[in-house]
Amino acid sequence: MLNNKKQLHELSIITGTIDDISSVNINMLKNHVLSNWTLNNRLSDNDYKFEHDYSKVPYHQHLQWVQDYIRDHYRIEYGPTLCPTPVNSVAGIVQTENEKINTHNHLDAFDLHGSPDISCLYCIQSGEKETSVTFNYNDGRRKGWSWRVPIKKGQFILFSSELDHYIGKNENKDFLINLSFRYHLV
Amino acid sequence: MAHFAKLGINGKVLSVEVVADADCQGADGTELESIGVDFLNRTHGWPLWAKTSYNTRGGKYYDADGSEASDQSKAFRGNYAGIGYTWSEDENIFWPAQPHTSWTKNTTTASWDAPITYPSVIDDGADPVVWTYSITWNETGYQADNTKGWEATKSNDSADPKTIHDWNGSAWVAR
Numbered sequence: 001m002l003n004n005k006k007q008l009h010e011l012s013i014i015t016g017t018i019d020d021i022s023s024v025n026i027n028m029l030k031n032h033v034l035s036n037w038t039l040n041n042r043l044s045d046n047d048y049k050f051e052h053d054y055s056k057v058p059y060h061q062h063l064q065w066v067q068d069y070i071r072d073h074y075r076i077e078y079g080p081t082l083c084p085t086p087v088n089s090v091a092g093i094v095q096t097e098n099e100k101i102n103t104h105n106h107l108d109a110f111d112l113h114g115s116p117d118i119s120c121l122y123c124i125q126s127g128e129k130e131t132s133v134t135f136n137y138n139d140g141r142r143k144g145w146s147w148r149v150p151i152k153k154g155q156f157i158l159f160s161s162e163l164d165h166y167i168g169k170n171e172n173k174d175f176l177i178n179l180s181f182r183y184h185l186v
Numbered sequence: 187m188a189h190f191a192k193l194g195i196n197g198k199v200l201s202v203e204v205v206a207d208a209d210c211q212g213a214d215g216t217e218l219e220s221i222g223v224d225f226l227n228r229t230h231g232w233p234l235w236a237k238t239s240y241n242t243r244g245g246k247y248y249d250a251d252g253s254e255a256s257d258q259s260k261a262f263r264g265n266y267a268g269i270g271y272t273w274s275e276d277e278n279i280f281w282p283a284q285p286h287t288s289w290t291k292n293t294t295t296a297s298w299d300a301p302i303t304y305p306s307v308i309d310d311g312a313d314p315v316v317w318t319y320s321i322t323w324n325e326t327g328y329q330a331d332n333t334k335g336w337e338a339t340k341s342n343d344s345a346d347p348k349t350i351h352d353w354n355g356s357a358w359v360a361r
Binding site for chain 2: 021023024061062065068069072073075
């Protein structure tokens with residue numbers, strides 16, 4: 001007789017969109033991210049770190065509304081609440097033509113307490129030619145698996161922060177602009 | 187202070203927010219739900235809201251001390267909304283999640299009714315009470331036999347496993 005099964009660990013990728021009835025104005029967010037990106041205000045000035053590709057983004061009302069939407073709908077669907085991490089919970093990622101974001105994950109081995117549980121990529125501008133985010137993971141003895149999710153304007157991708165991932169080359173003349181959120185699960 | 191439930195597009199309650207009375211009032215001081223909704227729409231960027239009463243539960247209004255109010259005209263929308271509740275505009279009620287598929291809505295008590303009335307015997311009947319029945323609903327059992335559903339174990343039953351009793355409508359019968 002099999003009595004009980006306990007799932008010890010889960011890696012997940014969840015995609016979604018913000019309902020049209022929301023007042024979130026994606027163009028305002030785009031301008032907000034770009035205006036801060038032009039200030040060259042990076043999460044890290046060390047270009048060896050992946051945070052060098054991430055720009056700081058200060059508070060904005062519509063940013064808050066996006067966060068509210070994702071938090072509320074995640075909670076109603078899955079239970080726990082997504083709480084922004086104390087440090088660097090919001091960042092912008094702007095990819096110019098032919099630029100890619102190298103493989104990384106969002107866990108900081110020197111600050112596991114402050115590292116996120118769940119990360120989110122919310123696309124606020126994408127070009128005609130599709131760009132994807134690719135997640136690399138291991139499934140027991142099946143090593144080196146990948147899962148690819150196309151990046152589309154208005155779509156968010158929630159994923160386990162420990163997942164190694166990279167964003168492919170932006171083959172468009174227009175910038176590929178994403179917001180990155182980091183959360184603790186409470 | 188007024189309370190408003192934030193609703194998803196499927197009517198599910200996403201959160202409950204508090205709004206100052208002044209933000210629900212028009213220029214003449216009249217309090218209107220639509221004014222509170224407009225305020226929340228502006229501040230939260232989300233248009234779907236419904237007012238809820240902190241003091242209403244089970245279709246009844248309770249005073250601040252927890253006693254049932256003598257004036258039940260203040261009872262508002264069945265239950266105080268909670269995350270995961272569902273707003274029904276037709277019934278004008280915030281419904282908690284359906285506990286079991288066979289349970290049905292009771293719009294008078296704003297709660298879900300089991301198809302079999304809750305057992306009237308809940309303990310040994312002694313004074314003081316020595317042991318009680320731990321009563322639960324068995325949906326699988328009900329689906330298999332519509333005369334059964336409520337089952338219980340005695341709190342003083344030291345056997346392992348405990349003896350399960352079925353409610354037959356008037357008494358508990360050991361299984």
